[in-house]
Amino acid sequence: MVKIESPRIIVRRSGPLSGSVQVPGAKNSVLKLMAATLLAEGDYVLTNVPAITDVHTMAETLGALGVSSSWLGPHELSLTNSGNITPEVPFEKFDKMRASLNVLGPLLTHYGSARINWPGGDDFGGRPINLHVAGLQKMGATVEEGLYDIFAVADRLKGTNIELDIPSVGATENLLTAAIYARGVTVIDNAAREPEVQDLCNMLISMGADIEGIGTSRLIIHGCERGSLKGTKHAVVPDRVQAATYMAAVAVAGGDIVVRSARTEHMEELLNCYARMGVAVTPQRDGVRVTSHERLRAIDFITEPYPGIATDYKPLLLAMLCVSRGEGSVTETLFPGRFRYIEEFRRLGASIAIYGNKATVRGVYELIGSEVRVPDIRAGAALVVAGLVAQGETIVHDIHHIDRGYDDLVGRLSGLGADVTRV
Numbered sequence: 187m188v189k190i191e192s193p194r195i196i197v198r199r200s201g202p203l204s205g206s207v208q209v210p211g212a213k214n215s216v217l218k219l220m221a222a223t224l225l226a227e228g229d230y231v232l233t234n235v236p237a238i239t240d241v242h243t244m245a246e247t248l249g250a251l252g253v254s255s256s257w258l259g260p261h262e263l264s265l266t267n268s269g270n271i272t273p274e275v276p277f278e279k280f281d282k283m284r285a286s287l288n289v290l291g292p293l294l295t296h297y298g299s300a301r302i303n304w305p306g307g308d309d310f311g312g313r314p315i316n317l318h319v320a321g322l323q324k325m326g327a328t329v330e331e332g333l334y335d336i337f338a339v340a341d342r343l344k345g346t347n348i349e350l351d352i353p354s355v356g357a358t359e360n361l362l363t364a365a366i367y368a369r370g371v372t373v374i375d376n377a378a379r380e381p382e383v384q385d386l387c388n389m390l391i392s393m394g395a396d397i398e399g400i401g402t403s404r405l406i407i408h409g410c411e412r413g414s415l416k417g418t419k420h421a422v423v424p425d426r427v428q429a430a431t432y433m434a435a436v437a438v439a440g441g442d443i444v445v446r447s448a449r450t451e452h453m454e455e456l457l458n459c460y461a462r463m464g465v466a467v468t469p470q471r472d473g474v475r476v477t478s479h480e481r482l483r484a485i486d487f488i489t490e491p492y493p494g495i496a497t498d499y500k501p502l503l504l505a506m507l508c509v510s511r512g513e514g515s516v517t518e519t520l521f522p523g524r525f526r527y528i529e530e531f532r533r534l535g536a537s538i539a540i541y542g543n544k545a546t547v548r549g550v551y552e553l554i555g556s557e558v559r560v561p562d563i564r565a566g567a568a569l570v571v572a573g574l575v576a577q578g579e580t581i582v583h584d585i586h587h588i589d590r591g592y593d594d595l596v597g598r599l600s601g602l603g604a605d606v607t608r609v
């Protein structure tokens with residue numbers, strides 16, 4: 187019998203890297219933009235859409251709700267909301283993504299009720315939804331959290347003042363979209379300020395919404411008449427985490443590359459960290475030039491909500507610390523369970539100790555190729571990056587996680603001269 191092996195990525199020691207790489211649109215934006223099409227009948231075109239499996243999963247979920255979609259080109263997605271929406275995600279649509287929670291706000295505010303399955307996504311330990319629920323309740327909704335699904339109902343939501351305990355990205359987005367057709371004004375304080383939240387606000391405005399305070403911690407949403415928004419065309423913001431990945435690759439492997447369409451203003455804290463570690467980062471007209479010629483220097487950093495160091499960058503920074511000179515650390519403030527991939531780095535010979543929510547890394551000159559398993563999207567990309575500076579061959583399994591959020595990671599790294607193949 188022929189044994190069929192699942193796809194894997196093989197990485198060999200590489201560098202110096204050279205050339206340029208184009209940054210695709212952001213996963214953490216496009217999925218929310220797609221969900222926002224539930225807010226109004228009409229035709230939508232999203233450009234700069236990344237070719238990732240989560241986009242297909244979201245398109246399937248929207249299809250089950252009544253929004254159809256088709257590709258106009260490799261990175262251009264057309265969606266049509268013809269008004270025939272069933273505000274219930276079918277039970278058999280097993281949920282693989284956190285972002286599927288984002289259909290809740292639009293469905294509830296437009297159709298008066300919503301039933302969704304419990305969201306899936308990367309397993310970072312507990313991922314509660316209490317802020318989403320409390321905010322919707324404050325807007326007048328009744329929310330039932332069942333064993334398998336979440337049901338919310340409200341004839342018409344009402345504008346109110348909501349102060350989030352944590353600037354949660356998902357809760358800000360859900361409450362923001364719910365507020366679009368609420369009666370009166372909704373104020374969200376301690377709102378998330380991430381570029382992807384701003385991108386959603388900008389698309390909502392182009393659909394006809396009235397939002398003030400974009401990019402600040404206070405969002406003010408003036409409710410509109412139900413169904414008064416319209417379809418639009420919108421370009422997805424470039425993905426700062428994918429951009430950071432190619433920068434991390436050249437940082438560890440050495441070389442001189444240009445990361446095109448990287449928005450440096452969205453990555454200031456991260457770029458400071460890269461610079462402190464010895465990576466030269468020079469903004470250019472459409473992107474950034476990144477050069478690295480020396481062994482990196484270890485530093486300490488802490489993950490924080492935007493504009494701080496995003497938790498999504500953390501595995502990349504850890505990969506860099508693994509081969510830096512000296513001892514550095516990372517303290518996680520957002521998802522305490524987000525250290526599960528450390529064991530995989532250790533398989534590559536990394537020297538990492540965990541104390542509570544802090545990982546301390548003693549850099550080694552180079553890692554040792556081995557077989558590793560990908561536990562989540564960002565850790566997967568970071569393991570591939572680590573493989574670039576490991577002796578011999580690193581075989582990366584469970585790469586479906588990487589495919590959820592990375593548009594052709596292997597092709598893009600190979601284009602920079604890295605020895606990476608997918609088999």
Ligand code: UD1
Pocket residue numbers: 214215284285312313314315316317318319352353354355356357378496497498519520521
């Ligand atoms: C989003 C991103 C994820 C990123 C994270 C933080 C998507 C699809 N995912 O996830 O890649 O790592 O932002 O930048 O965009 N929290 C609560 N109660 C809630 C909601 C959140 O306590 O109701 C807590 C979480 O447990 C966590 C913190 O708030 O400690 C931040 O989570 P949040 O910003 O909501 O992350 P997500 O939107 O799930």
